[in-house]
Amino acid sequence: MDTPRTVSDEDFLRLDHQICFSLHAAARAFNSVYRTALKDLGLTYPQYLVMLVLWEHGELPVKRIGEHLRLDSGTLSPLLKRLEAAGYVERRRSAEDERSVTARPTPAGTALRERALGVPRRIAAATGLPLEEVRALRARLDELTTALDTAGSAALPGDCVPDD
Amino acid sequence: MDTPRTVSDEDFLRLDHQICFSLHAAARAFNSVYRTALKDLGLTYPQYLVMLVLWEHGELPVKRIGEHLRLDSGTLSPLLKRLEAAGYVERRRSAEDERSVTARPTPAGTALRERALGVPRRIAAATGLPLEEVRALRARLDELTTALDTAGSAALPGDCVPDD
DNA sequence: GGCCATTTAGTTGTGCACAACTGAATCGTG
DNA sequence: CACGATTCAGTTGTGCACAACTAAATGGCC
Structure with missing residues (x-):
């Protein structure tokens, strides 16, 4: 096969350590900064992302939230339950499609937006x-x-x- | 009302959605690609990172591994136990300092490196x-x-x- | 030596991510 | 209409990340 340049697998293994790890570390560092910034609001970083989506769109089915954030129901269902328990989100079955559940901010959830600005x-x-x-x-x-x-x-x- | 120079909090809230989320999504996308690439080896991505460190350094205390990867014992202890259960790593208390536990690749762990190249x-x-x-x-x-x-x-x- | 602060792994509890699955509702096609 | 495939939310199980804590060992200091 074509070896574009002779970069050995050994070199790759070292380089790889740096590339993927850098992204991993940056994501965790971001997460940490958000954690402290969001502590007053009582939100985790993924919960904050969900609230951003809901603040922008008002009411959305779980499926649509997942499309915006690239998350599936396995992650979103418990997360939305926690947001509901915190009083920031309301969930209800859609009338048109009984399979679908929509989520929207409660008044408290909407008020939270001001504090998140x-x-x-x-x-x-x-x-x-x-x-x-x-x-x-x-x-x-x-x-x-x-x-x-x-x-x-x-x-x-x-x-x-x-x-x- | 607001000129392009003074960026409003509203704009920030939208921009923020994109920046932090982009990093979050990229990290998860990387994780997903690694997941499939590492499935044959029976390693998760964080386990792979630990093995990279051990392949490079041979034997290290948990503390040092954590410094390389910015992870604490709360993450590393169970992870190393799983690597030990998989037969890739040996752990033992240091003789000089009984507080310290060192980890090193087993022969199987060393052999795994070839397949990871x-x-x-x-x-x-x-x-x-x-x-x-x-x-x-x-x-x-x-x-x-x-x-x-x-x-x-x-x-x-x-x-x-x-x-x- | 005796005492206390520090260091080091480990444990516990919470939350996220994701694969694999369940079960109900819906749709498509005959 | 019937029936199989699809869609959707939810559950279960595994693993990572991290905060807060425990317990043991170490080292410094008087």
Whole structure:
């Protein structure tokens, strides 16, 4: 097969350690900063993401929330129950389609939005990066996610190097 | 009302949704690709990271592994037990310091390394990015992690806005 | 030596992520 | 209409991440 350049598997194993780990570590570091920023609101970071979606769309079926966040019911069902127990979200079976359950913010959930307005600014400050760079990084990460998703759904050709 | 220069909290709330979420999604997408790539080896992604560290260093106390991966004993203790149960790792109390427990690959664990050599190449192919870009992205992520870590330990100034 | 703070693994409890499954509702096709 | 396939939420089980804690060993200090 074509070895584009002679990068040994040994080198790859070391490099790999750095790439994947960097992403892993960055995600956890972000999570940690959000944890402290959201503690006052009584939200975890994934719960905050769900609230962002609901604040924007008002009322959504679980399925739609999952599409926005790329999460399935196995993750969302218990999460939404906790948000309901906290009084921030209402759930009910849809009348038109009894299979579907819709979630929407309660008045308390809507009020929470006001207190959440300051959070993004604090996070942005914590990154120490100008907005432009953050935006560029986001674009790069989205490309990466798309590539990984398609590669994953394409059953991982394995030794097919991406020039085809 | 608001000019492009003064970014409103509303805008931030939307932008934030994209930035933090992009990182979150990218990390999960990576995790998913690793999951399939590592299934044959019987390793999860975090277990693979631990094995990478042990392959490189031979024998390490739990504490040192945690420093390499930024993980604490609450995460590593059960993970190492599972690696031990799988036969890839040996653990034993240090003779010099009875508090410390060291872990090292068993012969089976060392042999596993050969089968793991192909993994990074498959992951790199799945990203669809040239090595240079991956390297640049890694550097950017490491900067970000460092910034987030220091901001976190500095108790989050909160209202210290970068500028605008 | 005796005492106390620190270090180190480990445990417990909570929450997220995901695979695999269940069960009910719905849809499509004959 | 009937019936099989599909869709949807939920449950179960496994594993990771992390906070808060325990328990044992160590080291410093008087």
